[in-house]
Ligand SMILES: Cc1ncc(C[n+]2csc(CCOP(=O)(O)OP(=O)(O)O)c2C)c(N)n1
């Protein structure tokens with residue numbers, strides 16, 4: 082065990098997996114940094130510092146600093162994966178997935194199905210996502226909700242350094258394509274991270290707080306928001322069951338349904354929009370499979386159906402906040418308060 | 423060089439506004455007053471101004487993440503820009519976009535852009551629109567040496583050639599894309615114009631740290647494109663004086679590199695010595711412009727600080743025209 086930042090946990094995981102498996106290789110813009118400059122390679126080590134030291138250790142054959150060409154990065158990762166490598170490609174901001182959408186959506190996601198199960202494309206695409214840094218409409222989006230709609234992709238969203246290590250290790254060893262969404266507002270978050278081999282299986286949610294009054298299903302950087310709300314409400318004698326989904330595809334339906342059976346009340350707290358997104362997806366799941374357990378309407382807490390704005394006040398209004406979650410929990414508990422339990 | 427004294431003073435003023443806008447932002451950002459990512463244009467002023475001094479509001483440009491200079495040169499309101507960067511409700515884009523998305527379509531400024539390589543195809547569309555109108559208007563895509571590697575840029579160049587669109591691909595080669603050197607990232611030995619030429623358009627190259635050279639090159643380019651000869655490309659060699667973004671430690675720079683660039687490649691210094699030595703403008707007049715610009719920027723910052731902040735409910739507006 083060692084205490085480290087999220088960015089360090091990712092760096093460590095990449096190093097350990099590259100040490101273990103010579104087919105693991107990295108591609109991305111500025112993941113080395115300083116190529117072709119007086120400062121020389123490794124002047125940066127990735128703009129998020131997640132690939133620091135890896136060029137020195139593994140060389141230019143396995144740590145490939147690319148020009149600004151997202152389609153070529155993901156296409157090249159696909160080709161390397163189809164021919165036996167395990168590429169980990171970095172797309173600097175999740176928003177830039179838009180630039181290489183075809184390679185992800187029509188190529189990587191579909192190969193295995195189209196080829197009748199006769200191919201493997203074990204690509205990991207790491208992206209930094211999320212609002213909270215006033216980076217504006219093209220550098221702040223959550224995106225994983227959109228990608229969850231694509232069959233053939235696995236979608237992973239860690240919420241802390243230890244989670245990132247366990248989930249990224251699993252992602253790299255998985256034989257299917259994985260999109261790995263790193264909450265960029267949490268790169269400096271510190272936590273104890275298990276030493277040595279550490280894998281967290283996909284499709285197994287984590288209970289962050291145990292409770293019996295209201296279920297809060299969430300993921301990624303909003304896990305901390307839900308936990309804070311739950312802790313504040315605990316002082317009022319209200320207990321929340323906070324579930325970190327960890328992966329949206331595969332989705333741990335059982336964890337969600339079991340919790341709602343217990344609490345009868347559901348909040349889905351997500352950073353994607355309210356339309357055709359993860360929150361609506363989970364609300365529908367519970368409406369379909371746990372209807373009789375519900376004692377109050379399902380509550381979705383998401384940003385509004387707008388782009389992510391720049392100004393501090395606007396972004397704060399956009400991103401779900403702790404007090405919004407607290408109010409929603411109280412409102413659900415107040416719904417038909419007189420009804421028998 | 424047929425520039426009048428008024429034109430020269432105007433060009434100098436525009437370059438100076440850009441320079442002081444950026445130098446001041448560099449200071450204000452360090453005070454922690456400005457949120458988000460900011461990419462400064464200091465060092466490249468002669469490009470934006472050498473290009474835009476030839477344009478009217480009917481001509482369009484599209485910019486990049488490093489957009490302040492292009493916005494100012496194309497006539498965006500400097501105070502409105504400052505308010506935008508401070509996140510005011512009265513910013514040029516109501517605080518919705520910030521530094522990376524400043525736009526003023528009425529001035530023919532189709533936006534700074536956070537997606538590297540997104541601009542070139544949009545410029546082709548504006549050029550085709552101008553071609554349809556038949557009034558000799560043009561569209562210009564500013565791109566960096568890094569953006570020239572995006573597939574979108576290649577597609578746009580070919581589309582412009584086959585449609586004879588009055589579009590200019592203007593490559594500002596400042597030798598870096600983020601932390602990577604152009605010699606590494608651009609395979610054609612850092613020759614960007616050569617790529618454009620291979621697509622079948624006429625190209626120009628020039629020293630983008632020299633206003634007069636840039637202005638002259640652009641006069642020729644615009645004559646060519648406005649005459650209906652289809653697209654053209656220009657590669658201008660220039661320098662950025664700050665980091666890629668504010669906060670960049672710039673470990674990729676050589677020792678003393680920034681001092682050398684500021685000493686040897688400053689377009690404002692070059693402009694001043696050229697016009698004063700040739701007796702075209704007295705130093706005192708340039709000093710007056712400097713003072714006037716400093717006051718403008720002081721006022722812009724003071725007003726931006728005092729301007730009304732964006733209101734939370736504004737997050738919902740301007741998504742659609744008719745919701
Ligand atoms: C599609 C996309 N990929 C990557 C980035 C991140 N990024 C922002 S600016 C930049 C470098 C651009 O270099 P260049 O085109 O030379 O412009 P300069 O910064 O030198 O003005 C990169 C990689 C981005 N904004 N958009």
Ligand SMILES: [Mg+2]
Pocket residue numbers: 566567568594595596597598599600
């Ligand atoms: Mg550049």
